[in-house]
Amino acid sequence: MMNRYNRQEQVLGSSAQKRIEEAAVLVAGAGALGSAAAETLVRAGIRKLILIDRDHVELSNLQRQQLYTEADAEAALPKVEAAARRLYDIRSDVEIETTVGELTPSFLKEHRDIDLAVDAFDNREARRLLNDAAQKYGFPWVYGAVSGTIGMAAPILAGGQPCYRCLEQAVPGPEESCDTAGVVSPAVQWTSAIQTAAALRILGGSEDVTPVLQWMDVFTGRTKAMDLKRLAAEDCPACGSRPDYPALQExxxxxxxxxxxxxxxxxxxxxxxxxxxxxxxxxxxxxxxxxxxxxxxxxxxxxxxxxxxxxxxxxxxxxxxxxxxxxxxxxxx
Ligand SMILES: [Zn+2]
Known part of the structure; x- marks a missing residue:
């Protein structure tokens, strides 16, 4: 009998699939990128999803936040709650832990044993916090940002690789704009595809994932890729030689x-x-x-x-x- 992950396993191999099925993943933010990543990863077979977000569902979210419905907006459900209900419908044997609130240093410390985090935030400050925790506790994460028709994504790896602080020094990202800026759903879907592809490779144990930032304008089809290795800064407060992880300071x-x-x-x-x-x-x-x-x-x-x-x-x-x-x-x- 074919198992439910057969088509994916043909690509990844059975040992990678097994690792994915043992993985615990934090999806930080349950907006557009967060709902897309959560759905893809739950369908792909991860053991546990940890979802955190402080907002409730609104009608204006439905254009791009794929897990939510008009009924969720009508009931003003917290996004993590609405997301968990939909995800359990998709896959009943997944474990989902939800938190309504902001990401904090203590939350990240408590969840430091995760296998991977997916960045689905709309602001740099939360990313710096996730970044510093990832560098300190040694888990990989995948950066993603969307604005207008443009998306950007990059894996941020633990252990001596350039981190998000190094990247933001060098690349002014679309994440400058806040969550009232315009955005089209295909830009979300492209960014999420790059993020979740990297996530599946990392979770599956691939050793040749490299820190490359990918950029695309989904309307013109223009793409760019930048190797982040050369951005590593010796004096970086998170990945440098004497880190003090500023975002984690009490x-x-x-x-x-x-x-x-x-x-x-x-x-x-x-x-x-x-x-x-x-x-x-x-x-x-x-x-x-x-x-x-x-x-x-x-x-x-x-x-x-x-x-x-x-x-x-x-x-x-x-x-x-x-x-x-x-x-x-x-x-x-
Ligand atoms: Zn750094």
């Missing part, structure tokens, strides 16, 4: 301007007890309910959530938001 909150909203999100890797927030002891207006603490310093509005996340509205830029955060949301001792 107490370094992640800071990110949200697209088109004049709002900066600050995410420390810890919870914030409202009772100890400095701003409450200062002469500025504040309000609090069971979910959020709001502070109104210097013409801005800061919203503090129980999990530690802070939104700074009307902040001119990220560094000013971080200053306000340290001054008003820092903890009283």
């Amino acid at each position: 107490n370094m909150p992640s800071v990110r301007m949200l697209c088109g909203r004049r709002t900066v999100q600050i995410q420390p890797d810890r919870r914030i007890p409202f009772s100890r927030v400095k701003g409450k002891g200062m002469d500025i207006p504040w309000r609090e309910n069971e979910f959020v603490l709001q502070l109104y310093p210097e013409g801005c509005r800061m919203v503090v959530f129980r999990d530690g996340r802070v939104l700074v509205h009307e902040a001119p830029d990220e560094s000013e938001a971080l200053r306000l955060y340290e001054q008003y949301v820092g903890l009283m001792v």
Whole structure:
């Protein structure tokens, strides 16, 4: 009797197929690239999928996020939940672990034994975090970014190979644009094809995967490829000779301007007890309910959530938001 992976096994070989069927893979982000990668890898037979994303499904996602339906958007299901339901329909014997939230250093430390990660983020800061964890804990990952009609993808390997920090120094990527920028689905599908092809080769144990960045404009058909080896920087803080993995440093909150909203999100890797927030002891207006603490310093509005996340509205830029955060949301001792 033919098994369900017969056609794939003819290409990869039985030992590679067996390795894939034992693999645990983190898909970081469950938007367009994340749903495409998750579906391909679950169909390919991976043992366990770990999926993390903080958003819920919206109607505007359906044009390119292949796992979701109108019913998911109607119910505003968390993406990881909607994705898991669809993926179990596709393959009932896969193991899926879902997390609704942001990627954090502690999440990555907890999952450091994964065989591979797929980057399906829309921002550089999250990629740096994934990158530093991958270099520190020694797991491979596959970078991917899409904007407009252009896609880019590259495997980032552990152990002395150039990393994402080296790459972003050299290549201004389409990921500069935020998630409100336009994108066509074929650019997602091309990028995901390159990412998941690399993933299957790495998981299958192929030893000749090389760090090459592939680029394509799916409308013109123009392609580029760049060997990343020459980008390796001796002084890189993640893959260089004396790494300190900056994105993994404790107490370094992640800071990110949200697209088109004049709002900066600050995410420390810890919870914030409202009772100890400095701003409450200062002469500025504040309000609090069971979910959020709001502070109104210097013409801005800061919203503090129980999990530690802070939104700074009307902040001119990220560094000013971080200053306000340290001054008003820092903890009283
Ligand atoms: Zn590097």
